[in-house]
Amino acid sequence: MECAAPLQQQDQTSYTCSNEHRFYNNPKANVTAILRKGDQVLMVRRSNEPGKGKYDFPGGFINFGEAPEAALVREMQEELSITPKAYELLSVHTVEYLPEVSACVIIYQCTDWDGDIVMLEEGDSLRWQPISELSDDMFPWVYEGLLPKLSITTETSSP
Amino acid sequence: MNWNYCPQCGKQDTLEQPNATLTTCTACGYAFYNNAKGATALAFVKDGQILVSKRGRKTDANYGLYELPGGFIDFRETAQACAVREAKEELGVSVRPEDLRLLDVYHNDYNVAQFNTFTIDVAFLITQWDGEIQADDDVASVSWKPFEFIYDSQFCQKYYGGLDQRIRERIAGTVQ
Numbered sequence: 001m002e003c004a005a006p007l008q009q010q011d012q013t014s015y016t017c018s019n020e021h022r023f024y025n026n027p028k029a030n031v032t033a034i035l036r037k038g039d040q041v042l043m044v045r046r047s048n049e050p051g052k053g054k055y056d057f058p059g060g061f062i063n064f065g066e067a068p069e070a071a072l073v074r075e076m077q078e079e080l081s082i083t084p085k086a087y088e089l090l091s092v093h094t095v096e097y098l099p100e101v102s103a104c105v106i107i108y109q110c111t112d113w114d115g116d117i118v119m120l121e122e123g124d125s126l127r128w129q130p131i132s133e134l135s136d137d138m139f140p141w142v143y144e145g146l147l148p149k150l151s152i153t154t155e156t157s158s159p
Numbered sequence: 160m161n162w163n164y165c166p167q168c169g170k171q172d173t174l175e176q177p178n179a180t181l182t183t184c185t186a187c188g189y190a191f192y193n194n195a196k197g198a199t200a201l202a203f204v205k206d207g208q209i210l211v212s213k214r215g216r217k218t219d220a221n222y223g224l225y226e227l228p229g230g231f232i233d234f235r236e237t238a239q240a241c242a243v244r245e246a247k248e249e250l251g252v253s254v255r256p257e258d259l260r261l262l263d264v265y266h267n268d269y270n271v272a273q274f275n276t277f278t279i280d281v282a283f284l285i286t287q288w289d290g291e292i293q294a295d296d297d298v299a300s301v302s303w304k305p306f307e308f309i310y311d312s313q314f315c316q317k318y319y320g321g322l323d324q325r326i327r328e329r330i331a332g333t334v335q
Contacts, residue, residue, distance in 0.1 A: 001162050001163070001164045001165075001166050002161065002162055002163055002164070003163065003164065004164045004169055004171070011233075012233055012234040012235065013231075013233045013234040024196075024231065025234050026196040026197060026198075026231045026232055026233065026234065027196065027197040027232050027233075027234065027235075027236070028192075028194040028195070028196065028197070029194060029195040029196060029197050029278075029279035030194075061192065061194040061195075062194055062195040062266070062279055063178075063179065063180045063194065063195070064179040064180040064193050064194065064195060064277050065179055065195075065266070065268075065277045066195065066266065066277075067265075067266045067318065068264045068265070068266060068279055089261065089263055089264060091261070092237075092238045092261065092264065092281050093237070094197070094232065094235060094236060094237045094238065096235065102234050102235045102236075104196075104197025104232055104238060104279065104281070106264050106279065106281070144237075
């Protein structure tokens with residue numbers, strides 16, 4: 001912090017010390033990818049807390065100064081050794097990542113990529129899950145309204 | 160971060176910054192990730208023009224320049240709730256969540272003084288609202304401009320390339 005005076009919480013987001021230095025605990029921006037193979041999506045079992053042992057879509061936090069699509073490409077290269085080729089923005093969610101960290105999750109749906117999927121970090125197991133078998137309680141946090149959106153996309157994209 | 164004291168152990172001058180995102184403490188091992196923060200940008204569109212607001216708070220970044228209305232997402236707040244709240248706070252109008260159409264997401268530089276911050280702006284198209292738009296809160300004035308104004312030197316959000324095209328596609332109905 002700028003000085004050694006303790007921060008007092010002002011509201012759900014802002015903290016101020018007695019010298020008027022401020023800290024804003026806004027949601028951290030994250031990119032997440034739903035990799036599609038027909039009506040299946042790729043899920044990764046998390047090898048780290050929070051949510052260790054639960055299945056989630058691959059992704060990660062956006063770096064300082066990084067563009068969202070650049071973060072998507074970087075995260076997929078780091079975690080799965082692939083480079084996304086065809087993707088589009090699907091939805092944006094706020095999730096409770098940790099009690100003191102809220103995350104603004106930007107979800108891209110990705111239908112084509114270069115390279116073979118190899119799990120490099122953050123996960124210890126992969127699976128292709130049919131969209132019809134997804135349920136909100138599988139995930140470590142709630143992506144409100146996502147699953148209906150995914151089923152709609154399946155219906156409209158099938159021949 | 161421009162911090163002198165570790166937020167965890169309180170020691171002075173023990174912080175190092177290995178990269179633009181990470182700050183670590185050599186004394187206690189604390190790690191702070193200054194990731195991009197979630198924010199919203201509101202694209203109000205009427206008669207082929209977009210609403211821009213003039214930044215009105217002298218102590219804030221980019222004072223006197225134009226931007227899309229919007230702001231930082233609060234802790235645990237959804238982008239949609241933030242957009243509705245900012246429309247009310249900055250412009251005095253009511254927007255229904257179902258009238259927000261997701262356009263795209265962009266990064267945006269807000270890196271001044273104590274706000275050592277990059278944002279990720281979730282942009283929504285809004286073509287329906289209730290009430291008369293009036294500048295309020297930290298907005299000095301509002302004006303309607305052609306979509307291309309987002310590329311003008313007086314417009315301070317520098318990374319919104321393609322937003323004008325996204326708006327046109329949405330309005331024409333070519334993108335769901």
